[in-house]
Amino acid sequence: MENRQRLIINGGRRLEGEIAVHGAKNSALPLLSAAVLAHGESIIHNCPQLTDVDAALRILSKLGCRCKKSEDTVTVDAANVTSPEIPDTLMREMRSSIVFLGSVLGRTGRCRLSFPGGCELGARPIDLHLSALELMGMEVSEQHGYLDCTAPAGLHGAKITLSFPSVGATENILLAAVTARGVTEIHNAAREPEIADLADFLTKCGAKIRGAGESVIAVEGVERLSPCEHSVIPDRIVAGTYLCAAAITRGELILTRCEPSHMNGFVTVLESMGARVYTYGGGKMYLSCKKRLVAPKTVRTMPYPGFPTDIQAPFTALCCTAEGTSVFVENIFENRFRHIPELVRLGASIKTEGRVCVVEGVQRLSGAKVRAAELRGGAALIVAALAADGVSEITGLGFIDRGYESPEKALRSVGADIRRV
Numbered sequence: 001m002e003n004r005q006r007l008i009i010n011g012g013r014r015l016e017g018e019i020a021v022h023g024a025k026n027s028a029l030p031l032l033s034a035a036v037l038a039h040g041e042s043i044i045h046n047c048p049q050l051t052d053v054d055a056a057l058r059i060l061s062k063l064g065c066r067c068k069k070s071e072d073t074v075t076v077d078a079a080n081v082t083s084p085e086i087p088d089t090l091m092r093e094m095r096s097s098i099v100f101l102g103s104v105l106g107r108t109g110r111c112r113l114s115f116p117g118g119c120e121l122g123a124r125p126i127d128l129h130l131s132a133l134e135l136m137g138m139e140v141s142e143q144h145g146y147l148d149c150t151a152p153a154g155l156h157g158a159k160i161t162l163s164f165p166s167v168g169a170t171e172n173i174l175l176a177a178v179t180a181r182g183v184t185e186i187h188n189a190a191r192e193p194e195i196a197d198l199a200d201f202l203t204k205c206g207a208k209i210r211g212a213g214e215s216v217i218a219v220e221g222v223e224r225l226s227p228c229e230h231s232v233i234p235d236r237i238v239a240g241t242y243l244c245a246a247a248i249t250r251g252e253l254i255l256t257r258c259e260p261s262h263m264n265g266f267v268t269v270l271e272s273m274g275a276r277v278y279t280y281g282g283g284k285m286y287l288s289c290k291k292r293l294v295a296p297k298t299v300r301t302m303p304y305p306g307f308p309t310d311i312q313a314p315f316t317a318l319c320c321t322a323e324g325t326s327v328f329v330e331n332i333f334e335n336r337f338r339h340i341p342e343l344v345r346l347g348a349s350i351k352t353e354g355r356v357c358v359v360e361g362v363q364r365l366s367g368a369k370v371r372a373a374e375l376r377g378g379a380a381l382i383v384a385a386l387a388a389d390g391v392s393e394i395t396g397l398g399f400i401d402r403g404y405e406s407p408e409k410a411l412r413s414v415g416a417d418i419r420r421v
Helices: 025-037 051-063 090-091 094-106 127-136 167-177 193-204 236-248 261-272 310-321 340-345 377-385 407-412
Strands: 007-010 016-019 041-045 067-070 071-076 110-114 139-143 148-149 158-162 182-187 208-210 216-220 229-231 252-258 275-281 284-288 298-300 325-329 348-352 356-358 370-373 391-396 417-420
Touching: 007 377, 016 356, 025 071, 025 094, 025 167, 025 193, 051 067, 051 090, 051 094, 067 094, 067 284, 090 094, 090 110, 090 182, 090 377, 094 110, 094 127, 110 216, 127 139, 127 148, 127 158, 127 193, 139 275, 167 182, 167 193, 193 208, 193 229, 208 377, 236 261, 236 284, 236 310, 236 377, 261 275, 261 310, 310 325, 310 340, 310 356, 310 377, 340 348, 340 370, 340 377, 377 391, 377 407, 407 417
Parallel strands: 016 252, 041 229, 158 182, 298 325, 370 391
Antiparallel strands: 007 391, 007 417, 041 071, 067 071, 110 148, 139 148, 182 216, 208 216, 252 284, 275 284, 325 356, 348 356
8 A cells, every 4th residue: 555644854953862762674574484383372562563564474474474563562472373374465575585495494394475575675696595495395386476486305404505695594594593403504695683682582482593693504404483572672773774864964863772782884884984973882872973074985895894785875865965985886776876867856965876876975965756666765765855955745655664663753863853643
């Protein structure tokens, strides 16, 4: 359903205050998938209130799980997983729905699903997922856009080397391997904090995993998993977006409930631009930005611990008013510059060619009507509009709501003139 709402932002106000960072979308979704493997009731705290999480809960309900949600705590009772099928309508709602493949296959020996939907960032080939699981004994047949995945003799351990450290493929292999026979080794595994969070949850459920967060992960399969209680790690991309919003308005911001060690890949860029960033114990971070920032020369998106592709769009927005010229090289997704024409409407000076965009800083941006075409690009438009003179109107909020929990409330609490209508 098309989200008819829009954000009205009267820009040019300095942000000052404190924002608590919600749980990570990219951790919550694989954790909800992992709950399928645990026979009984798992409790997940700090679960963000996002439309993607709602879609994941609807998938769990279709599989036969009983789900309850109370504020940021979600309870998933997977005592009776009755169906191995994920309906096409739910697969289309979010890209990361493919993360249910490993857990459903591991639990029932079969998974029937269609190709995933979500933000169109170009090819996110699921062939890495499929070829890895085929090494573990999965067989795939494709009919009418549906994939019918079975493991006739059950899943078994394998040595898997990924051609690229894909987060989704690493998660699916982990989910399939924890109850497979024997030992699975994942080489060139993704090292993101979300992988370590998933492994922590699975280990609490009784899985035997070594090396999560490193490039080689070893999993010794166990007979079955029991449920557990777990808290989702903070969302480093949401934290980074709010840091960009404070920096572009030359503000001062305290983030609480964040994990600074997960954010080094982009905090170093903020510091190189002239922002002062301090970290404290207890998940606190402070940013102060009094002067116009200096453009970073070249920023390349890389797998963790490098500069994250998900924060590239908010940083391009931040560089729109920085002094000098920045070059962004997008190494992860080929279609990640869909926010650029909208930033240009706000007065930015940006040129793109293929996977490279060149941002020439301007003195000021001015308000305009813009539309989000995907999640992180939508966040970039909010960042830019906060610094623009006059009023901006942002539509396409359905994308933003997939990854940011009521961003207008968080930003209003630190002095932004922003409202949802």
